[in-house]
Amino acid sequence: MAKPISIEVWNPSGKYRVVSTKPMPGTRWIHLLTDQDCRVEICTEKKTILSVEDILALIGERCDGVIGQLTEDWGEVLFSALRRAGGTAFSNMAVGYNNVDVKAANKYGIAVGNTPGVLTETTAELAASLSLAAARRIVEADQFMRAGLYDGWLPHLFVGNLLRGQTVGVIGAGRIGSAYARMMIEGFKMNLIYYDLYQATRLEKFVTAYGEFLQANGEQAVTWKRAATVEDVLSEADVISLHPVLDKTTYHLINKERLSIMKKEAVLVNASRGPVIDEAALVEHLKANPMFRVGLDVFEEEPFMKPGLAELKNAVVVPHIASASKWTREGMATLAALNVLGKIKGYPVWSDPNRIDSFLDEKTVPPPAAPSITNHLL
């Protein structure tokens, strides 16, 4: 018999049963559900990554909707079980939903929600932090200090890269990629080259206007270029940050060949999804090119790093924390809960998943809508 899963229950007499596979920050998301007649069951198992079997046990015989996490494998098995339990709604507590088999969800009539917008600036700020940390060798220098090795200022000590006036490359100039680009351009007066399947018109207008502003103030204008190929970005840029969705077009987008065309002293940042980079090829490239630096928030086979990466001084590594600010994580929990509630209640999908502020204002009642449903099943 399967081991029972430990849960915390809110509003036991609620009509609709909503399960969250993890405790999530804040309590607003819980109250939004319980105020609308939901019984909320939160999995409190200590285990970090739940298996499909664990989640099947959580879904049980009757379940209206589930809030899940990007570490879980949401496919045929779970969606069919959710359907059998009478469920119609699932939401990831994440904007990325490459862990979800949307075709399987469609087959069982389950709406799939995600949490865009609320994490855009937070994630871009972490990508900017990784860019600076890698360019200026912050982690290496910190370790040096703590090891008691500093015995005085030296002309060559931890010399890194200057960002001002250099070129920032962005691959995937959607919400986060564009926010990151604006930070690097406005903050460090970098020029932009980007690659995306679509034109980033608002970003281009921003760079043009900022360039004109700088010029009017006697400074050199910043410039932008939309690249025709990924290779153009990789060969031209000094700092490159990856922000595309993960799908079959972006799997191993950065591979051995593409690493080889990058500048020897370039900085590469990844706060999108690990498999966008062939991590084994990256380790080899970092070993062969000690002046090439990376800042990584995500890894190909989380929670693991490919052999050799942890020993490399030219890599800054953090554990998938790009959206980890209190406001953002509470907002993600709220959006995920409202996606599930919206489907249960039969509300329409919000018209613009890029404008979700009205769901996040704690002082007002959120609109009767599901903030972001990716498969239009409402």
Ligand SMILES: NC(=O)c1ccc[n+]([C@@H]2O[C@H](COP(=O)([O-])OP(=O)(O)OC[C@H]3O[C@@H](n4cnc5c(N)ncnc54)[C@H](O)[C@@H]3O)[C@@H](O)[C@H]2O)c1
């Ligand atoms: N590290 C983290 O904690 C964290 C946090 C938030 C988001 N993310 C990841 O970042 C991704 C982007 O989030 P977003 O809100 O900016 O999404 P978005 O949809 O606004 O942007 C994604 C962009 O990728 C582009 N794209 C798709 N295929 C491409 C290709 N083959 N080549 C180049 N560009 C391509 C799209 O056109 C789009 O502009 C998410 O899907 C998620 O995986 C990670």
Ligand SMILES: O=C(O)[C@H](O)CO
């Ligand atoms: O896709 C996402 O939202 C992240 O990876 C976690 O914030």
